[in-house]
Amino acid sequence: MSGDLAERQAALVAALVAGGPVPPGFDPAALAAAGTALLRKRAGEVARHWPLLAAGLGPQWPATFARWAAGRPTAGSLRDGWDLARDLRDQGSLPPLGAEELATREATGRYDGHRPPRPRRLPGWGRADGAVAVQVAGRVRLLRPARH
Template structure:
């Protein structure tokens, strides 16, 4: 297999795993969905580590809300985790799951 072909196939796989893209030929759809869910939970743990104030404030609601967010807006393969975390926080605020932040947090989110 040529390098360009391998790169294309890898991109298809990442798109399927991270962005709910179509299942590439040769992959089992049910197994791919299991792996995609594992990756989303991992992203949730990374996000909770990066933004502990979100996880702490949401408590038991963090996991279900993050799952809802990722179903609506999966992480892109080229996206930095910090930017994704900021978008999650904005989504939480917009959905009324968190109160509007004080000016300091709002400014910090804009700078990122």
């Protein structure tokens, strides 16, 4: 692949998924429509990994995810959901179902926000907005549900 073609493809991908400028020769409206469709698809993929978070947000899920994801390249559905849940928690807008799911994920995995999540081998716990989950010997138990 020539360097020029690779650069043009990278510019197109950046415009579609990372908020980059519209490359020369592309219709801005068509590119915006394609970007919106990709965000919708990405939201569906994240909802499959984070069903309680999506259910907790209900009809606001697509708009909430789109606002958060606009201009951010994906890190994968699991990590995108984890990052979104943590951001919502930090803003005080994480729904109770999402808090319980985040607490469970924090109990079963280690995720620093940069590298891929890894399973915990030792007992672990997670807490989010009042929800507390523990993981011992591979079993997870929600000790306290989130505030409703």
